[in-house]
Amino acid sequence: MGDTREPFDDLFEPIEGEPAPAPAPQVQMVPCPSCGTMNAANSRHCISCGARVAQGPLPMAPQPLVRSTAGSRALIVTAAVIAVVVVIALFYNAFVSDDEPTVTTAANGTGATTTSTAAGNGGTVPTDTVELTANRVVPSAQLSGFPADNLIDSDPLTMWQVGQEGVGATLTFFFPNPVALERIEIKNISDETKFRQNFRVRGIRIRPNDTTRDTVVELANTRDVQPIAIQTEGTTTVRVEVTSTFPAEAVGDQNPFKELAIEDIKFFGSVVSGG
Structure with missing residues (x-):
């Protein structure tokens, strides 16, 4: 029986010595602690019930800026007024007391x-x-x-x-x-x-x-x-x-x-x- 290969088949013959493609990486699976559904180990939540799968720490929101309350502002104002009064009193005693x-x-x-x-x-x-x-x-x-x-x-x-x-x-x-x-x-x-x-x-x-x-x-x-x-x-x-x-x-x-x-x-x- 004669050669039945098409003329173009020779063009696509595998090249000897070419490495085979690497197999796809295996994804580690872990069961959901709530419903048992298998989920990828890097998943945070179950694809079936939504329960938490990963046990790593959740991202923390940034701490809000400390805001002064009305009481603290009043205390600051009071301290400033006292400081001004003390300065005025010292000035008065130093320069005006002779007229008292x-x-x-x-x-x-x-x-x-x-x-x-x-x-x-x-x-x-x-x-x-x-x-x-x-x-x-x-x-x-x-x-x-x-x-x-x-x-x-x-x-x-x-x-x-x-x-x-x-x-x-x-x-x-x-x-x-x-x-x-x-x-x-x-x-x-x-x-x-x-x-x-x-x-x-x-x-x-x-x-x-x-x-x-x-x-x-x-x-x-x-x-x-x-x-x-x-x-x-x-x-x-x-x-x-x-x-x-x-x-x-x-x-x-x-x-x-x-x-x-x-x-x-x-x-x-x-x-x-x-x-």
């Missing part, structure tokens, strides 16, 4: 010391000073027969009186030469009955004309001399303002008065050289 009033508690004549917030004042009553005499005093008001000049006449039997309980009344003392004051002494009425029947000075504000710093004083309710520590460098006038009073009292069958009374106001220090 000096707050002083006067001694009551029983050996108590004077206390004061003024820098350099020390809060003690100086003893190595001389009495300085004001040559004039101008009151905001006075009663007839009880002029303010009685305060500087060194007479314990005279006094200054002002009506309407005295609150708001002022006294301005004038010195012929500049003086460096170290203390002021205030004396209520010596007579006990008159002392009780009249209003007495409780709070006063003292301002020399060589400083913008006031000395605010709280006096005791006593007939004793009350010294007040004060420091000036060259003042020629001192203004004293009554800011509060002790109330008058009835004595026996005698009614209280509505007037404020002071017996003496004295100044101690030294005359400024070259003044």
